[in-house]
Amino acid sequence: MKDLVEYIVKSIVSEPDKVKVTEENSDQGILIKLEVSPEDKGRVIGRQGRVAEAIRTLLRVKAARNETRVRLEIL
Amino acid sequence: MSKDAIEIATEVLDTLLKFMGIEGKVKVSSPGLPAVLDIEGQDLGILIGRQGQTLAALEYITRLIVAGRLKSWLPLNVDVAGYKRRRRESLQRLALHLAEQVKLRKCAISLEPMPPDERRIIHLALADHPDVTTQSIGDGENRKIVISPKA
Numbered sequence: 001m002k003d004l005v006e007y008i009v010k011s012i013v014s015e016p017d018k019v020k021v022t023e024e025n026s027d028q029g030i031l032i033k034l035e036v037s038p039e040d041k042g043r044v045i046g047r048q049g050r051v052a053e054a055i056r057t058l059l060r061v062k063a064a065r066n067e068t069r070v071r072l073e074i075l
Numbered sequence: 076m077s078k079d080a081i082e083i084a085t086e087v088l089d090t091l092l093k094f095m096g097i098e099g100k101v102k103v104s105s106p107g108l109p110a111v112l113d114i115e116g117q118d119l120g121i122l123i124g125r126q127g128q129t130l131a132a133l134e135y136i137t138r139l140i141v142a143g144r145l146k147s148w149l150p151l152n153v154d155v156a157g158y159k160r161r162r163r164e165s166l167q168r169l170a171l172h173l174a175e176q177v178k179l180r181k182c183a184i185s186l187e188p189m190p191p192d193e194r195r196i197i198h199l200a201l202a203d204h205p206d207v208t209t210q211s212i213g214d215g216e217n218r219k220i221v222i223s224p225k226a
Contacts, residue, residue, distance in 0.1 A: 004091070004095060007090060007091070008091070008136055008140065011139075012139050012140060012143050051139065054131075054135045055132075055136065057124070058091070058129070058133060061095050061129060062094075062096050065096045065121070
């Protein structure tokens with residue numbers, strides 16, 4: 001799950017080395033936490049949250065395939 | 076669109092699909108402007124989503140990554156098994172059919188809510204129509220087209 005987020009985010013930020021993605025499992029599904037450099041935060045969220053929402057939409061496809069649920073938090 | 080740009084776009088979309096756990100083959104169905112990348116495979120309805128929202132997200136993320144790689148924004152469309160092409164053709168037929176109804180009945184007809192790119196297809200299909208005009212009303216996911224007789 002986290003490799004999808006890592007690939008997308010590292011491709012669109014200016015400092016890919018500072019991208020950190022962690023994945024936690026719980027009974028409510030998978031929680032993915034994303035950390036980027038402060039300057040890149042705007043890029044991964046996007047205007048009106050458009051980029052973050054698109055990433056979440058793609059994550060939901062994978063979650064549906066795995067019959068689980070997924071949440072993405074941007075720290 | 077340059078061959079390199081298309082190759083990069085194809086590779087980006089391939090990688091996204093792989094990480095999403097989708098088995099699909101990316102084909103370039105139009106190399107021109109905009110380039111169209113069509114995903115072929117079994118059981119790809121999940122990639123389209125309600126009102127095509129998942130496909131829109133996939134297209135948006137693909138464009139973002141490709142733009143980052145090439146340092147410039149490229150006109151690029153992503154389709155799933157020709158879904159958008161077929162949808163465009165049926166919307167164009169629907170638009171012309173409803174325009175006839177509006178003309179005959181002399182009263183406005185409103186359509187189902189649709190996403191922006193689909194509303195655009197209807198507006199364009201009827202832009203030069205001699206007897207009707209179109210406008211969009213409502214907000215967000217409820218935004219829809221009304222076709223009215225010309226005064």
